Amino acid sequence: MSQTGGTLTLEGGTISGGTIDSTAGTLAFSDLGGTLSGVTLGGTLNLNSSTPTVTVSGGLTLSGGSIVFGATSYGVVRFTDASASLAGTGSVTFNNLTYSLYNTLQEDAAGGTLTIGPNVTVSGGTGTIGYNSNLGGPSNVSFVNQGTINADAAGTITLNGNAWSNSGLSSPPAAAQ
Numbered sequence: 574m575s576q577t578g579g580t581l582t583l584e585g586g587t588i589s590g591g592t593i594d595s596t597a598g599t600l601a602f603s604d605l606g607g608t609l610s611g612v613t614l615g616g617t618l619n620l621n622s623s624t625p626t627v628t629v630s631g632g633l634t635l636s637g638g639s640i641v642f643g644a645t646s647y648g649v650v651r652f653t654d655a656s657a658s659l660a661g662t663g664s665v666t667f668n669n670l671t672y673s674l675y676n677t678l679q680e681d682a683a684g685g686t687l688t689i690g691p692n693v694t695v696s697g698g699t700g701t702i703g704y705n706s707n708l709g710g711p712s713n714v715s716f717v718n719q720g721t722i723n724a725d726a727a728g729t730i731t732l733n734g735n736a737w738s739n740s741g742l743s744s745p746p747a748a749a750q
Contacts, residue, residue: 580619583607592636602627602648613661614638620648624675630654635663635693642668642700647675649708655682660690669698669728674707676700680734683711691741693720698728703737718743 582601587608593600595616602618602625611631620627621643627650638661642648647670652659657680659665667676678695680687680703687703689695695702703716715736723744724730732743 582622588612595638601625609633614640614663617641619643620650621645624648626651628653628681629657629659632658632660635659635661638663640665642666642673642676642697644668644670646670647672649675649677649679649705651677651679651681651710652685652687653681655685657682657685657687658690659687659693662692663694665693665695665697667695667697667700667726667728667730669726673699673728674701675705677705677708678702679705679708679710680714680716681710683713685711685714687714687716689716689718689720689722689741691719694723695720695730696723696725697730698726699730700728701731701733703732703734705731705733 580599584603585605589610592613599617599619606626608628613634615636618640623646625648629652704712715734718739718741721742
């Protein structure tokens, strides 16, 4: 699927397989959410409606793509596979607003593990990786960070899981170093 400008909004439903090339526009999710199943993302996935939830199955590969937790509220990306992955090359940026404590990259399979690949950077304001007690879901999850987690803006990036490992780079804000 290719987009040449403007915003393409998914209101429920599933995009299964293939590549979403939104480099000249934006892919957005409404409050009705939706599912990405085994998708490669080139371009921007904007979580900018009031409370979008994106469900990911079969992993999500970034091909120069980015996931942006928008400026108006919070968003949730739920990975439903027991061995979930956010792979490829790209970025995730958390915002820092009133409800940002709900911004989450969540492993949503009990006993599951989310792996963040070596060329993925998670940065920005407030958000959670792993389990977010504000949202519920299984708490017996873990994650593996092979990429970069950089708290480079006001706020707090929370790393929460039964077990997690970091073979990538985790950086506190410049003022805390």
